[in-house]
Amino acid sequence: MENWGAIFEFATRVLTKPGDVRSLGAVTIVPHEVAHQWFGDLVTLDWWDNVWLNESFARWFDRKTTIKFHPEFYTLTNYVADKHNVIAADVKNTAVPVQRNLTDAGSFGFIDPSIFVYNKGSHVLETVQNYIGEEAMQKGLQRYLKDYQFGNATPSRLWSSIEKATGVKVAAIGDSYIRQTGVPLLTVDAQCAGDKTYVSITQESFPNQNVYPASRWTIPVTLAYGDALEQRKTFVFDQNATQLELPGCTAVLAGPTGRTTT
Amino acid sequence: MTNYSDQSWSDLLGKIQNLASNQALLANVSADGQRLFEVNRITQAQLDQIKAVTKLPPLLMAKMQENEAKIAAGEVGGDPFPHALRFQGSLTLRENLPR
Numbered sequence: 001m002e003n004w005g006a007i008f009e010f011a012t013r014v015l016t017k018p019g020d021v022r023s024l025g026a027v028t029i030v031p032h033e034v035a036h037q038w039f040g041d042l043v044t045l046d047w048w049d050n051v052w053l054n055e056s057f058a059r060w061f062d063r064k065t066t067i068k069f070h071p072e073f074y075t076l077t078n079y080v081a082d083k084h085n086v087i088a089a090d091v092k093n094t095a096v097p098v099q100r101n102l103t104d105a106g107s108f109g110f111i112d113p114s115i116f117v118y119n120k121g122s123h124v125l126e127t128v129q130n131y132i133g134e135e136a137m138q139k140g141l142q143r144y145l146k147d148y149q150f151g152n153a154t155p156s157r158l159w160s161s162i163e164k165a166t167g168v169k170v171a172a173i174g175d176s177y178i179r180q181t182g183v184p185l186l187t188v189d190a191q192c193a194g195d196k197t198y199v200s201i202t203q204e205s206f207p208n209q210n211v212y213p214a215s216r217w218t219i220p221v222t223l224a225y226g227d228a229l230e231q232r233k234t235f236v237f238d239q240n241a242t243q244l245e246l247p248g249c250t251a252v253l254a255g256p257t258g259r260t261t262t
Numbered sequence: 263m264t265n266y267s268d269q270s271w272s273d274l275l276g277k278i279q280n281l282a283s284n285q286a287l288l289a290n291v292s293a294d295g296q297r298l299f300e301v302n303r304i305t306q307a308q309l310d311q312i313k314a315v316t317k318l319p320p321l322l323m324a325k326m327q328e329n330e331a332k333i334a335a336g337e338v339g340g341d342p343f344p345h346a347l348r349f350q351g352s353l354t355l356r357e358n359l360p361r
Contacts, residue, residue: 075285075286076285076286077285077286077289077318077322077325077326078325079286080286080289080290080293081289081293081325081326081329083290084293084296084297084329084330084333085329085332085333085338085339086339087263087297088297088333088338088339089338089339089340090339092339092340094339094340094341095339112341113339113341114341115338115339115341183263184263185263185264185265185303186263186264186265187264187265187266187267188264188265188266188267188270189266189267189269189270190266190267190269190270190273191269206263206297206301207301207303224281227277227280228277228280229277229278229280229281230280250273251270251273251274251276251277251278252266252270252273252274253264253274253278253281253291254264254266255264255290256263256264
């Protein structure tokens with residue numbers, strides 16, 4: 001528990017008996033609660049709806065920290081697997097938006113289902129960082145913490161701070177992922193003619209059983225292309241279809257999360 | 263999640279080993295293929311080809327397969343939401359969508 005300046009945790013969850021292998025939870029719980037000192041404590045949620053601003057940041061940082069310092073426990077490939085767990089959950093009829101209306105709730109069960117409040121939100125933050133870059137994200141979050149220290153946060157305030165610090169628009173991207181259920185499905189058709197490749201991209205909702213299915217997202221798309229797929233082109237895609245040209249005759253890989261990996 | 267036309271899949275898989283050092287990328291393309299196959303957007307033959315070309319080292323492969331087994335068994339998500347679900351934004355009701 002992330003009490004400010006007094007993190008409480010069961011010893012058995014953090015400490016490992018001599019001879020036993022540490023669990024992933026034992027490795028991630030400390031950076032998770034430390035991240036909460038800023039995200040949740042210094043800046044706290046405005047209402048229960050916004051709890052993902054606590055938990056998604058804490059999850060994002062506990063995973064980033066573990067990937068960097070304990071790759072024997074968790075790698076970027078594990079994070080990819082986690083993203084696909086989120087996708088599997090997000091296409092069910094039990095899916096709910098990361099940012100919800102909890103006018104009936106008070107504190108009861110406000111973090112459930114946790115896969116959205118913790119995991120999906122962390123992938124949305126990763127997507128925003130992929131799009132604007134790690135250094136810009138750091139500046140944006142520093143601005144956010146300064147703007148709302150000892151105060152309350154909402155998604156609009158988060159996006160606004162990032163935009164003020166970086167000059168890059170992220171609100172439409174972030175909102176389209178946190179306020180809707182499901183995931184977008186891009187379909188790419190790349191055809192060579194002459195010395196150019198003409199790329200057609202459409203978006204639709206990945207087949208789902210959502211109660212309120214979304215139909216369109218604002219997606220930071222990164223294309224990898226070139227002889228060895230070494231070239232990159234990133235753009236924001238918020239229509240049902242678009243077309244663009246790439247130099248040369250080339251295969252194309254499209255990443256809908258601001259980079260080609262995750 | 264990204265799908266490709268048949269020709270674009272073929273072109274991509276012919277080049278993707280250029281990114282073989284990026285195992286997370288290969289894992290993601292492979293998992294995308296699995297998701298697309300589950301909703302009949304690609305064929306079994308295409309999925310087999312994707313998995314063959316994006317083959318991961320045994321340990322990583324085992325982790326991804328373990329994860330896919332959890333998804334296939336429905337062990338991911340599906341937890342009940344204890345509150346009334348309300349309209350969240352500019353969404354379209356399912357019954358109004360042309361099918």
